Amino acid sequence: MADRPPYEIARETLKQLATRRLAPTPDNYLAIYDEIAGSRSFQPFPETQLSSIQRVLPAQTPGQKRLLTQFEKAIATKDWSALQSVLVGYANLGLSPVAATPVVSETTAVQILPADFAEALARLIDNTLPALGEDDARVHDMATQLITFLREPDPPLSTVQLMLSNFTYRLSFATEDQAAIRASLLQLLHMIFENIAVLSVDDRWLRGQAESLMAASTPPLTLRRLDDVQLRLKDVIFKQTEAKARAAEAQEQMKDMLATFIERLAQMTASSTTYHETMERCADLIGKASSIQEIAPVLAEVMSATRAMALDTKLTHTELQDLRERTDAKHAEVARLQQELERASTQARHDPLTGTLNRKGLDEAMEREIARSRRLGSPLCLALLDIDNFKSINDRLGHTAGDAALVHLAQVTREVMRPQDLLARYGGEEFVLLLPDTNVESGVAAMTRLQRELTTRFFLQGSEKILITFSAGVAQLHDSETSMDALQRADKSMYLAKRSGKNRVMAA
Template structure:
């Protein structure tokens, strides 16, 4: 195993991809990553298996011959969609180009019945091989895939049924494949962006952190186009602004450095001239001691007076110069402080809350705009829920702030497990969270929130009581000094009306949440 850190492995991987001029596809990224990390290679595209299948297929007519050629080419290109199309074309089903449709397939050739079971088995195996390439997010697609596999392997299934299932599956597959290729494209763009900017990232942790956090958030499954798009958008923004601000900071630092260098030179000049002066004084003293007449003293005195005047002039000049330098240094320092503050502000633009990993306020604003425009375009409902943890202050006081933080993370973890990938979870304030539920009516949204409450009432986390404080929670004792903590929340849910703004809906949800608190907490109220 490599002793490199994950960050070093990722950086080396990106470097290798660039050096070897490989297309930065997920397949290449994974292969290089595994090689750099010293991990065993995982085969993403079962080329060998597919080749064996292709070789086993007979070419009984020119059409099949052509399709087998296409299949061969698609395998060499590692192109799933090409493989699917060639195979379906081969088995006698029309392969639509562009937008697919379950068109009526051409009749099977006369010898179809005899070769049907083998071909169907090959198709079934191909579908199975292809399965991992389509991820597990689309449950309906997977259900349909299982149904098709079952039918392909059932000798009782009629040809008509197989045809119709395959045509339907083909239709769905083309969408799934298209989505996968879009995901890959988005990943590719994201990688490009990182590669381009990685050299410019500051080693300063605060800068780097925001970007790495966003990437980590994006790398969490399920990988959706929406999430990737979000991260790409934000990273571009932050990187652009940081690079700009950083450029200015470097300039300011450079001029500060130059001024300090000039200052030191000047200081050594002063030291040198004062030691010259010192030497002249000593020489004059020696000459004075040896002087025997007034004539001998005259030149010594004149030399002394000249040296003293030069020294005074030098001191005045240096004093003035140093004063102006000090003013310049102070101005530069102020500029640097301003730039630093700006950089910190820009780092904070990453749209995830550092403690819980949920979206932060800014992330929520952007998600709201996006969801609103999507549901309005689709004429679908959108619900917003605002939830607030009950008695959070008491928990903080009894267990300490750190336990309060763990409670916030616990809530987010449970919520994420229970919400759909298309739902948005954001930390709205201290212990307040907002959930956006697209394509969900009020009744359903209420059910989602109540289900989340039930789930929380079953799940606990462990905490120690704060020393010297008698705890108020009714938790059970789990070990000598740890207790099980359960949290509850009160929530308000509002469904957006046709002409309502996000703020107005949030306000209604907030008022409903307030009513839930007033009515005794641990409940959900519809706005």
Template sequence: MNEPTRPSEIAREALRRLAERHLAPTPANYQACYHEIANLPNVAPFPEPQLRQLAGALKARNGEQERLLQEIDAAILRRSWQGVQDGFAGFAAAGGGKPERFVAPSVLPAEFATRLARFVEVVQAALGDGGELLRTGLAELLVQLRGPAPDPAVVQDSLARVAHHASFVAEEQGEIRESLLKLLQLIVANIGELSLDDSWLKGQVDGLLAAIVPPLTLRRLDDMERRLRDVMDKQSRAKARSVAAQQQMREMLTTFIKRLATMNESSANFQERIESTAHKLEQVKTIEDMAPLLQEVVDASRWMAEETSVSRNQLASLQERVLATEAELIQLHLELDNASALARHDPLTDVLNRKGLDEALAREIAAMRRKEVPLSLSLLDIDNFKRLNDRHGHEAGDQALVHLADVARRSIRPTDTLARYGGEEFVIVMPETTAEQAIEVMTRLQRELTRAIFLADKEKVLITFSAGVAQLGADESGHDAIKRADRAMYLAKRAGKNRVMAA
């Protein structure tokens, strides 16, 4: 039996093997089965958030330890296990001496107890119904923290018990979320397979499948929601016009049938008049009696000719309207098919376009000011792009843009936003990132682009870019920050290209 190759088939087979082997549906077990079927190495994901939390808890006591903390941060950014290991080992060795012994106070400070109680309430709300033991433990801890003189030892014991119960609840909820996500992916994939003929629906399904690939972020889900809403709005308007056009077609068909009935009635009336006149002609005795009958024939023929001309003109006009409506219906179906692809993405590189960038930038600036964290962006421009087009053609130029977008997507973090700003220019928005860190990100992208081979007419072409980086000021707009990054990028071009400069 051939192993499944499509993602949806592999997912279904992985769930089946979990059931056959009586394994708990945890993310680790599911990943092991999935990778086993897909012939992929079962490598654990890089725990960037946990390592950052651990590094953040370290306090430097000398200049060497400060330098090593920076190296640890850079290694985490590069996802380098060896770098992280060397950094932590060096930090421990550079400490020297014995750490001061921490002496717990006899009574918790009131402000600390209040903040800790608030934190417990937030955890309680986040974990929801975590079982009787957790509810009781949290309630007891809150009573102790809000008492007149919280005993640190008692609070510590209660906190340890609560943390123990909460760890199980959090793990279970995490596994439930992962399982629900897998089920959602299966359902969406199945809908896509059942709706292959509806290309407009398949476009939305493909986009949704791409959005729910772990690790999930609120930014990705929010972007997908905006795209779907935009597509649904366009499809709703197109559907309304389509319904109106179909109603018009029905009305025209009714008019056509009525016109045919009128023509048939006129023809029958004309035939009846001619037959009556012919019968009268058989009774004529003299030429004088024949004249009025001939006049009746002429009048009837003239009337029939006029009726036929009117009907012919009306039918010709009706035919033109039918053809116009049919063309409109075809155009509406094309709009429905293309609506999913338009939205807020660049059709060539499949990254955000200017409209999508404006919305993402506005969202990130609002988050920056709400959380009081740094936000940086970079504007990059491909070096010698005109020379590439002139030598290898515009098709090669387009493929170079796609190549850069693909490499950038693989290199930046899931929280970063990539957009095509225009021509050969791209913008990368980097939340919670200083200008110095953004320069490191762009320098790393330059290295990755150098390693990635690009072929034009079977010739290896080195794609490089120059970039400017700007960290947004407290009251600065996104447009002004992009202008500063653009000026820095121009200076990078003047300095020799393939460089990154800060604004």
């Protein structure tokens, strides 16, 4: 049969495929062809499968790196003997690439990774990938293979250990690259902010905003600090655009007034020239006159020209005076705009008395924290607190003392609470505290600690020590409610705390 021509073997192969009712796939055709021909066809080199093995081989030590290079070269040259040598080399190192399927005796049990731990490890790796960017394709391939293997039934511990070791080794390079990229971006950002500060030396508001941006973008960075940078940049862009438009408008008006001024000067010059020419002509006529009758009409012309000149001068003086007043008004408007820009830095989102967030700043902070809480599935608490007996402080010591008491409460709160907790003045003597990553029990405990701390820090008004206390309601945000709903629940709890004797904290 081996001497038959290839075309006869091919024709017989097609007949057998039809007779045996086999699908005409390349594998079925090759199997029947070899059967009829009585020989074995050449098998293609398994580059794809060997490349998959190569991606999980260790490359941590110099010996492993050398063997991995030889393995890669053997695949490229399709050299089976070289592959055999590499496998023997890994076996001699005690790190055989076939360790994923170790041969064990019947008395030795294969260690299996617990399913819940394997799933947790897979989620950890999956959540790590977005932070690495897309620059290193190999680390993503290794992570995908490892996640797939971890989610298979009963993954062997030895294989997981080997694949995880290779992945973490590659991951270390990727994280170093990302850290270097972040550091370079921050450096560029600082250079931009410093340049804004240098170029705006005459603009105190813009310079102050640039300095605030530099401070806000100083490591360590958090999402909250980056959100603050974004909000400040929006303020800078909006106010700068507004100032530029109004300054351009004032500049155009100043140009118009200057052009009018120049035009009036030209008219004054022309009128003056005409007047002088008339005077010279009349002087010549008077010098040539021989009688009073000849001088009379000349004097009439002189008086007429003088009156016209005086009238033009008066009108021009009035117009110039008006121009001056309009110019002074424009200068005052530009100065007022500058003052508005300077005030906007502190009044945009902060209470000018206590330095805490105002209602606008609170709304933006709550929107941001609610989005973060729902994105991460973390709890968020709102605490509404009201100073006890605040009216009596105002009535007995005056509004200045009441303002100082508000400042004292805000200062103690900032010192006692966590950096991520946000304080806002809600109105009058009411404040709102945003407590991220906090459930209602922990929120009540945090507010109670703040109450205890206030009792150890008396508010001094002259020589009198005044104890500041507050009543508070704490509400944990539910999945389906808005910030206003949570605040209303906290307000009801705060009212109950007041009714229960004040200086209390109650959960909504």
